Amino acid sequence: MKNCKSSDRKKSTSFSQLEIADLVDEQNSVTVTLDCLVNSSFASKLWSRNSNLWPKQSTGAEPSEKTLGWLDLPYKLSTLADDFDSLNNQVLADGYSDIVLLGMGGSSMTSLALNELFNESLENGPPYVKSHVVDTVIPATITEIGKKLEPSKTLFFVSSKSGSTIETLSLESHFRYLQNPEIKDSASIRNFIALSDPRTPLSERAQAGEFGKWVSTPEDVGGRFSALSAFGMAPAAAAGLDLTKFAEYSVLMAHRCRSDSTDNPGLALGAFMAANALKGRDKVTLITPKKYFAFAMWVEQLLAESTGKNGKGLIPIVNEPTLNPVHYGNDRQFIIFDPNGDEARNTDRMAKLKSAGHPVFMVKTFTLDIHEIAAEFFRWQFATATASALMGIYPFDQPDVESAKTRAQKYLSEDNSDIKTSDLVETLKAISSNTLPRYVAITAFMPESDALTTAFMKLRAAISAKTGVATTFGYGPRYLHSIGQLYKGGPNNLSVLCFVSGKYDDLHVPNTKYTFGELTRALAAGDFHAMSQHGQYVNQFRLGHKAIEELEYGIHESFK
Numbered sequence: 104m105k106n107c108k109s110s111d112r113k114k115s116t117s118f119s120q121l122e123i124a125d126l127v128d129e130q131n132s133v134t135v136t137l138d139c140l141v142n143s144s145f146a147s148k149l150w151s152r153n154s155n156l157w158p159k160q161s162t163g164a165e166p167s168e169k170t171l172g173w174l175d176l177p178y179k180l181s182t183l184a185d186d187f188d189s190l191n192n193q194v195l196a197d198g199y200s201d202i203v204l205l206g207m208g209g210s211s212m213t214s215l216a217l218n219e220l221f222n223e224s225l226e227n228g229p230p231y232v233k234s235h236v237v238d239t240v241i242p243a244t245i246t247e248i249g250k251k252l253e254p255s256k257t258l259f260f261v262s263s264k265s266g267s268t269i270e271t272l273s274l275e276s277h278f279r280y281l282q283n284p285e286i287k288d289s290a291s292i293r294n295f296i297a298l299s300d301p302r303t304p305l306s307e308r309a310q311a312g313e314f315g316k317w318v319s320t321p322e323d324v325g326g327r328f329s330a331l332s333a334f335g336m337a338p339a340a341a342a343g344l345d346l347t348k349f350a351e352y353s354v355l356m357a358h359r360c361r362s363d364s365t366d367n368p369g370l371a372l373g374a375f376m377a378a379n380a381l382k383g384r385d386k387v388t389l390i391t392p393k394k395y396f397a398f399a400m401w402v403e404q405l406l407a408e409s410t411g412k413n414g415k416g417l418i419p420i421v422n423e424p425t426l427n428p429v430h431y432g433n434d435r436q437f438i439i440f441d442p443n444g445d446e447a448r449n450t451d452r453m454a455k456l457k458s459a460g461h462p463v464f465m466v467k468t469f470t471l472d473i474h475e476i477a478a479e480f481f482r483w484q485f486a487t488a489t490a491s492a493l494m495g496i497y498p499f500d501q502p503d504v505e506s507a508k509t510r511a512q513k514y515l516s517e518d519n520s521d522i523k524t525s526d527l528v529e530t531l532k533a534i535s536s537n538t539l540p541r542y543v544a545i546t547a548f549m550p551e552s553d554a555l556t557t558a559f560m561k562l563r564a565a566i567s568a569k570t571g572v573a574t575t576f577g578y579g580p581r582y583l584h585s586i587g588q589l590y591k592g593g594p595n596n597l598s599v600l601c602f603v604s605g606k607y608d609d610l611h612v613p614n615t616k617y618t619f620g621e622l623t624r625a626l627a628a629g630d631f632h633a634m635s636q637h638g639q640y641v642n643q644f645r646l647g648h649k650a651i652e653e654l655e656y657g658i659h660e661s662f663k
Contacts, residue, residue: 132378133374133379133462137365137370137371140374141363141364141367144363145489145492146361146367146369149174150174152171152174154166156488157492157497157498157499160500161500161502164497169323172322173324173481174357176332176481177350177357177481180477181347181350183332183333184340184346187336187340187341188340190340190341194341197258197293199256200232201234201257202234202258202260203252203258204260204338205260205262205271206236206271206298207263207270207271207584208238208326209264209327209329209584210262210264210268210298211236212400213330214234214338216398217339219394219396219398220395220473222234224473225343225344234338234342238581238584239581240622240626241604242609245619252281255282257294258341259296260298260337261275261297261298261314262334262338263298263299263303266299266300266303266307267305270580272305273612275295276614276615277612277613292313293315295314296314297309297314297316299320301322306319327409328484330401330477330480348474349476350477351474352477352478353478356482357481360482360485368485368486369482369484369485369488371464372483372486373485373486373487374490375438375464376406376436376486377490378493379436380490383434384435385417385434385594386418386436386540387417387419387420387436388420389420389421389438402421403421403575403585404586406419406487407419407585407586407588407589408586408587408588409487409491409498410487411586411588411592412497412502414592414594415496416589417494418542418573418589419586422576423574424564426564426567428456428459430571431459431573434573436464437462438463438464441465441466441467442467442468442479501592502592503588503591504587506633506636507626515622515625523643524645527654528660531661534566534570534598534600535566535569535661536570537598540596541572541597541598542574542575542596542597543574543575543597543598543599543600544574544586544598544599545559545563545600546582548623548627549650550604558655561655562574565661590634591633591637595639598640599631599634599641600642601631602643602645604645604650605647605650
């Protein structure tokens, strides 16, 4: 392990099966890890699709050689830009005022990140089309979004890699029905574009004439690695974003990630995350500007779903309230993302964290152009593949996601999704005794709002200040398709606080036998049961019409 050359191991041995223990005992383990990657030509092996870099995939999953198409996406993006060059002009010429992407997880996270970054600049420019993402089945939220849209002037992207995602297809049925509720499935076909792989139920429906267009997505790219594919880029082009600039920046990053050197941005980030995780600092705490909170959620999905399996995982802590460094536990590592050249502020922040004994890594963009987000998508994907190899994890499957889906379908068909609730104050007092390396996950199957999010951030801050443990937060069902894999397949050191709304209306899903409320309850109950079955400590709570007041009361009574 001292030299870490490729000749030091047998041909049949994967990179992840090297004697990592020798490495993490070194004082400068990150430097040693990075040198190891360089000396073993890891980057070259990854670009050559060497399947021995990772352990074998789970049963039924695709092998790595059929999942590494994301490496080529930067080089294909200029062609994609040409293909979609006139899409925005056509959208405007056809009289559309809004674009809505219907999707979950990898099919929607890129659009969420890009919308947060670019919507303001588009609004201040020439005539533009408003861009939205709907990745929820909460009835109140769907109803509210529907009120803001004029269906005949809205272009819908129905986005699903598998072509069978129940949330996405339920949303599609709803918005088609909004076009003309008097006639079954009567929406103008031209208003709907399908994004899906070949030979999926969705693409077959599109080819049969149910959609105005089918955009084929690459079969050799997993959902969370698909940012630079049509999943992320087709809606972006329709909204008027410059794909040519995305191509330029992503190609530059791909070139930088080819070198077997310590200057390789993907290797350096991957080495930092893995080396610290292997020393017990597996809580990857990402600090970003507020404008990049949705990008942080994209990173959360990438890390959690790629590494959270077989009892291991990088645990991403994103969009966390700012804490006093003394309240951070010794299971933390910090990554500061600086896209704005805010060197003075971030240098001071880094110094405070380091003085408290925490490892810190600074990720800087090479320019101040927000189009460089495309390069960051690639950097983080390369780093995740690298860290997974070091930790002995196969990053291109999600073996525990299906268990929650299966249980949700069962609950939906049997109408057996009643949730047994706990007392919030008693549970929070019990949580107060948590110690490292445990962490707390907060999930909320509730209508998303800034006010409710703020209340949950207060809960996160109170828990960490009291216990020193890290917290995560996500709205359901979004989190099921991102960090949900980690909650079921990762380390069994999790306390889960599951919140559901006290009332769901009867918004029916057209052409089905269930409502969005019933679907929400089934998804929640299915995931709560799956997490419990995987050994996590799960408590469930039902909040009423005064949810924020109930949360604030629970915080006050539990942590006073």
